[in-house]
Each structure stands twice: as C-alpha cells, then as structure tokens.
Amino acid sequence: MTLYAIYDPKPGKPALPAAVPEKFSWFAALLPPVFLVVHGLWLELVGFVLAVAALVFATSVIGEDAAFPLYVLGAVWLGFAAPGLRRHALAWRGWTHRGERVALSADMAQLEAIR
Numbered sequence: 001m002t003l004y005a006i007y008d009p010k011p012g013k014p015a016l017p018a019a020v021p022e023k024f025s026w027f028a029a030l031l032p033p034v035f036l037v038v039h040g041l042w043l044e045l046v047g048f049v050l051a052v053a054a055l056v057f058a059t060s061v062i063g064e065d066a067a068f069p070l071y072v073l074g075a076v077w078l079g080f081a082a083p084g085l086r087r088h089a090l091a092w093r094g095w096t097h098r099g100e101r102v103a104l105s106a107d108m109a110q111l112e113a114i115r
Contacts, residue, residue: 002022002103003023003100003101004021004100005022005087005100007020007097017114018035019100020083020086023083025079025082028075029075031079039089040089041086
C-alpha cells in the first residue's frame, strides 16, 4: 500500500484527479531527463542539464573517479525528490490539493478520489 497525494485540476478543466505517490521513484533515479520531460518539469530539466554540464567540466579538476559517484548521488537524490517536484509543479499549474489516499496503485487512488 502506498500513500498518494490527490490533486484536482483547475475548475472547468476536464481531467481526472492526479495521484502522486509518496515514495522513491525508480523512473526518476534511472532516467532523470526522461522523467523530467514526461512530467513537464522543464525548469528542473534545465537545472539538471546545467548540473551535469558543470560536473563534466569539473571532471578535469575532481577526477573521473569522483564524477560518476557524484552523478549517481544526484540521480538518487532526484529519485527521492521526485514526488515533491511533481506536487510543486501541480500546485504551480493551479491544481488544488484535495488530500491523501492509501491505495494499491495510482489508478485505485484516482478511483477513490472520484467517489
């Protein structure tokens, strides 16, 4: 069972409620840029690209042996931060936080939110 944060769309917008799981995101940790694009986190994508570019340029100073673990650390951090980033993006786009639901899947949480 997972805790899901439920967000309702803007009034007048025909969309289902969004269910954001409150757990580590393997998708965000393994494929950070793809995760950011899929969820429309464009500013975070720019920050990620800039951080990776800075890490590439800093490789000559810190060494290749330190650059890869730092990238992995950043990817793992993104996996933990993914639910918060998604919640913040939904709130910024005008979605309203309705509450939390405990469910087996995001679809079940959406169904419970519709009732």
